[in-house]
Amino acid sequence: MRQVAVIGIGQTRVEENWDLSLKELAGEAVIHAMNDAGVSGFDSIFIGNMMSGSANHQQHLGPLIADWVGMRFSEAYRTEAACSSGASAFRTALMAVASNEVDVAVAVGVEKMTDSPGSEITAELATAADREWEGDHGVSFVALNALIMQRYMFEYGWEHHHFAQFSINAHANAESNPNARFRKAITQQVFEKSTMIADPINVMDSSPMGDGAAAVVLVPLDKIHQNNNKKFVKIIASAVATDTISIHNRLDPLWLKAAESAAMKAYDQAAILPQEIDLFELHDAFTIMAALSLEANGFAERGQGPRLALDGDIKLTGRIPISTMGGLKARGHPVGATGMYQIVEVVQQLRGDSGGCQVKDAHIGMTQNIGGSGSNIISHIFSI
Numbered sequence: 003m004r005q006v007a008v009i010g011i012g013q014t015r016v017e018e019n020w021d022l023s024l025k026e027l028a029g030e031a032v033i034h035a036m037n038d039a040g041v042s043g044f045d046s047i048f049i050g051n052m053m054s055g056s057a058n059h060q061q062h063l064g065p066l067i068a069d070w071v072g073m074r075f076s077e078a079y080r081t082e083a084a085c086s087s088g089a090s091a092f093r094t095a096l097m098a099v100a101s102n103e104v105d106v107a108v109a110v111g112v113e114k115m116t117d118s119p120g121s122e123i124t125a126e127l128a129t130a131a132d133r134e135w136e137g138d139h140g141v142s143f144v145a146l147n148a149l150i151m152q153r154y155m156f157e158y159g160w161e162h163h164h165f166a167q168f169s170i171n172a173h174a175n176a177e178s179n180p181n182a183r184f185r186k187a188i189t190q191q192v193f194e195k196s197t198m199i200a201d202p203i204n205v206m207d208s209s210p211m212g213d214g215a216a217a218v219v220l221v222p223l224d225k226i227h228q229n230n231n232k233k234f235v236k237i238i239a240s241a242v243a244t245d246t247i248s249i250h251n252r253l254d255p256l257w258l259k260a261a262e263s264a265a266m267k268a269y270d271q272a273a274i275l276p277q278e279i280d281l282f283e284l285h286d287a288f289t290i291m292a293a294l295s296l297e298a299n300g301f302a303e304r305g306q307g308p309r310l311a312l313d314g315d316i317k318l319t320g321r322i323p324i325s326t327m328g329g330l331k332a333r334g335h336p337v338g339a340t341g342m343y344q345i346v347e348v349v350q351q352l353r354g355d356s357g358g359c360q361v362k363d364a365h366i367g368m369t370q371n372i373g374g375s376g377s378n379i380i381s382h383i384f385s386i
Contacts, residue, residue, distance in 0.1 A: 003100045003101065004099065004100050004101075004102060004222045004223070004224065005100070005222070005223040005224070005236065005237075006096055006099045006100050006220050006221070006222060006223060006236075006237050007220070007221060007222075007223045007226060007234040007235060007236050007237065008218045008219065008220055008234065008235045008237065008345075008349050008384070009038075009039040009040075009041075009219050009220075009221055009226065009234045010035040010036060010037070010038035010039025010040070010041065010218060010219035011034075011035055011038055011216075011217070011218050011219075011346045011349050011350065012030070012031040012032060012033065012034025012035035012036075012037070012038060012216065012217045012218075012346070013031055013034065013181055013214070013215065013216040013217070013342075013343060013346050014027055014030050014031055014181070014213075014214050014215050014216070015180065015181045015182075015183075015214065016181060016182065016183040016212040016213070016214035016333055016334030016336055016343075017183050017212055017213065017214070017334070018116040018212065018213060019114065019116070019213035019214070020116070020117075022114075022213070023058075023114070024054055024058045024060060024063075024112060024114045025063075025066050025067055025070045026070070027112050027114060027213060027214065027215040028049065028063075028067045028070070028110050028112040028215045028217070029067060029070045029071050030215065031110055031112070031215035031216050031217040031342075032047070032067070032071045032108055032110050032215075032217045033071060034217070035108065035110075035217040035218055035219050036071075036108070036219060038219070039219035039221075041106060041219060043072075043073055043076070043106070044073060044076060044106040044107060044108045044219065045076060045077060045104045045105055045106050045107060046076060046077035046078070046095065046098055046104045046106075046107045046108070047064070047067065047068050047071075047073065047076060047077070047078045047079075047095075047107070047108040047109075047110065048078075048079055048080075048081055048091040048092075048094045048095045048098075048107065048108070048109050048110075049063045049064060049067055049078070049079070049080045049081065049091055049110055049111075049112065050080075050081055050082075050083075050087035050088040050089070050090055050091030050092070050109070050110070050111035050112070050338050050339065050341060050342060051063055051080055051081075051082065051087055051111070051112055051113060051338035051339075052082060052084055052085065052087050052113060052126075052130075052337045052338040053113065053115070053123075053126045053337070053338070054080075054113075054114075054338075056118075056122070056126050057113075057114065057115055057117065057118045057122070057123065057126060058114055058117070061080075062080075063080040063112075064078030064079045064080050065078055067110070067112075077104075079094070081094055082338075083373045083378050083380070084129075084130035084337070084373035084374050084377075084378060085130060085285070085287065085335075085337045085338075085340060085341075085371070085372060085373050085374065086285075086341055086371040086372055086373030086378050086379065086380050087111065087337070087338040087341065087373070088111030088216070088338055088339050088340050088341025088342035088343070088344075088345075088371060089341030089342070089344070089345070089369065089371035089380035089382065090242075090341070090371075090373075090378075090380060091109045091110065091111055091341075091342065092109040092111075092218065092341065092342060092345055092382065093240050093242065093380055093382070094109070095107040095108065095109035095218075095220050096109075096220060096237060096240055097240075099220050099221065099222060100222075105221065105222065105225065106219065106220075106221055107219070107220045107221075108217060108218070108219055108220075109217065109218055109220065109342065109345075110215060110216070110217035110218075110342060111215065111216055111217075111336075111338050111339035111340065111341055111342030111343070112214070112215035112336070112338060112339050113213065113214065113215075113336035113337050113338040113339045113340075114213045114336070115211045115212065115213060115336060115337070116211065116212065116213050117213075123211060124142055124143070127142075127143045127337070128141075128142055128143050130143065130247075130373065130374040130375075130377075131143060131146060131247065131248070131374060131375065132247045132248035132251075135248045135250065135251075136248055136249070142200070143375070144199050144200045144203055144208060144288070145200045146249060146375050147200075147203060147287070147288045147290055147291065147375060148199075148200035148201060148202060148203045149249070150249065150255060150256065150290055150294075150375070151202055151203060151207075151288070151289075151290040152201070152202060153255065153256060154256055154290060154293070154294075154305075155202065157256060157305065158305035158306075160308055162194075162202045162204075163190070163193070163194055164308045164312060165207065165289040165290070165293065165308055165311070166190050166193040166194065166206070166289075167308075167311035167312055167314075167316070168286060168289040168292045168293070168308075168311050168316070168325075168331070169188060169193055169206045169207065169289060169331050169332075170187075170188055170189070170190065170193065171311065171316050171317055171324070171325060172286060172325040172328050172329040172330075172331035172332040172333075173186060173187050173188045173328070173331070173332045174187050174317075175318065175325055175326055175327055175328050175329070175332070175359050176327065176328030176329075176332030176333055177358070178327075178356075178357055178358025178359045179327040179328050179332075179333060179357075179359055181214075181327075181333065182327065182328040182332055182333040182334065183210060183212050183328075183332070183333060183334035184210065184328070184332045184334070185328075185332075188206065192206065193206040203288055203289075203290075207288050207289045207290070208287070208288055208331075209286065209287045209288070209329075209330035209331050209334065209335035210331075210334050210335060211334070211335060211336065211337070212334035212335065212336045213336055214334060214336040214339050214343070215336075215339050215342075216339050216342035216343040216345070216346045217342065217346075218342070218345060218346060218349065220237075223236060233352075233353045233354075233386065235348075235349045235352045235353065235384050235385070235386055236384065236385050236386070237382060237383075237384055238271065238272040238366075238383050238384065238385050239267075239268035239269070239271035239272040239381070239382060239383035240268070240271070240380075240381070240382050240383075241263075241264045241265075241267035241268040241271065241380075241381050241382075242264055242378070242379070242380045242381075243259075243260040243261075243262075243263035243264040243267070243379055244260055244377055244378050244379075245258075245259050245260040245376055245377050245379075246377060247374055247377040249375055249376075252376075256294070257294070257297075257298065257304070258294050258295060258297075258298040258372075258376045258379065259298070259376075260376055260377065260378070260379040261294070261295055261298035261299060261370060261372070261376065261379045261381075262298040262299070262300075263379075264370070264379045264380065264381040265298065265299040265300065265368075265370070265381050267381075268368070268381040268382070268383050269300075269383075271383070272366075272383045272385075274366065274383070276299060276300035276301055278366055279301075279322065279366055279367070279368045279383075280323075280351075280361060280363070280364040280365055280366050280367060281322070281323040281324070281326055281348065281351055281361045281364055281367045281368070282296075282299065282301065282322055282323070282324050282367075282368045282369075282370070283324070283325070283326065283329070283344040283345075283347055283348055283367070283368070283369045283370070284296070284299075284324050284325070284329070284370055285330060285340070285344075285370055285371055285372035286324070286325055286329045286330045286331050287330050287335060287372070289331075291372065291376075292307065292311075292324065292325075292329075293307025293308050293311075294307060294376075295307075295370060295372075296310055296316075296322070296324075299368075299370065299381075301322045310322065318359065318360070318361055318362075319362070323361050326347065326351060326356065326359050326361055327347045327350070327356065327359045328359075333347075340371060341369070341371030341380065344369040344370075344371060345369050345382065345384075348367035348368070348369055348384050349367075349384065351364045351367055352364055352365065352366075352367055352384055352385070352386045353386075365385060365386055366383065366384070366385045367383070367384050367385075368381065368382070368383045368384075369381070369382045369384075370382075
């Protein structure tokens with residue numbers, strides 16, 4: 003297997019993109035990535051997307067987007083893994099290049115959600131849960147996370163206000179990210195007074211939907227020209243694990259076993275320990291997921307995820323910076339694109355191109371994209 007590097011990145015701002023179609027969003031990110039990489043074409047393109055068939059009434063995204071960016075005869079597929087569709091597209095592209103089948107691959111995540119009524123998007127997000135045991139009983143995705151959060155607070159003695167720093171940190175970082183949807187800081191008071199959605203989860207616990215696309219160009223490390231003036235970033239680990247799609251079937255609903263498994267495999271591949279990670283772009287779709295992710299990935303003791311936020315360890319200057327450019331909470335969560343935004347942002351950090359969001363002396367970065375409520379989890383580690 004060949005070692006692979008990212009040599010180009012591109013993204014659109016996450017917002018209500020009324021004037022851009024799904025293919026135009028994806029195309030903008032792909033063209034930016036190709037220009038950044040200095041390439042005029044690619045062999046294969048892999049598209050991460052969750053809900054184009056329902057929200058946009060458009061399937062068959064592979065040839066649609068390949069044609070739109072001027073690569074009509076290339077290999078092109080869509081990958082779907084609920085909210086981890088973006089990272090699944092990246093991993094597919096990585097394996098294609100690493101296996102020696104492809105020399106230049108593009109991975110792009112794209113989602114256009116705001117053209118559809120909110121109720122339809124809520125119903126579509128629920129398809130990432132177990133239809134028979136959860137969806138058919140009217141349990142929305144936010145309600146499932148609320149049930150987990152209620153139990154977590156009961157078991158470990160935390161109160162709702164203890165989770166505020168996850169959101170406060172994300173919004174503080176997003177102020178310096180021009181591609182974030184909400185570039186405005188929030189306070190503890192704003193967090194506590196925001197509208198309740200599904201007790202104990204309120205608006206400020208939750209990531210917003212949006213339209214957006216992010217893309218990267220991947221090539222074999224040994225084919226990067228020595229005189230290339232772009233700072234490339236190496237992919238040193240890629241791992242996936244699954245768990246039951248329904249929460250009640252898990253051995254322990256308060257432990258993200260798939261996250262732990264994917265992380266441990268990734269650490270082994272990279273031959274590093276969690277303490278060597280300089281920043282971690284986690285899947286903070288809800289504040290409870292941020293806490294559980296920190297624990298499952300070895301950054302916090304069980305039941306102590308909120309402590310890292312309260313002690314400032316998750317800040318840009320902290321022990322394990324997270325949501326460094328706003329995360330899902332403030333950058334936004336266009337579900338099929340989220341995993342690719344995480345990867346683009348880590349590449350920016352390792353290049354030293356993150357502006358006011360920059361983590362000082364970042365050499366190793368990790369991303370983890372979660373599909374469903376913890377049923378499909380994909381981890382990647384990058385280094386310079």
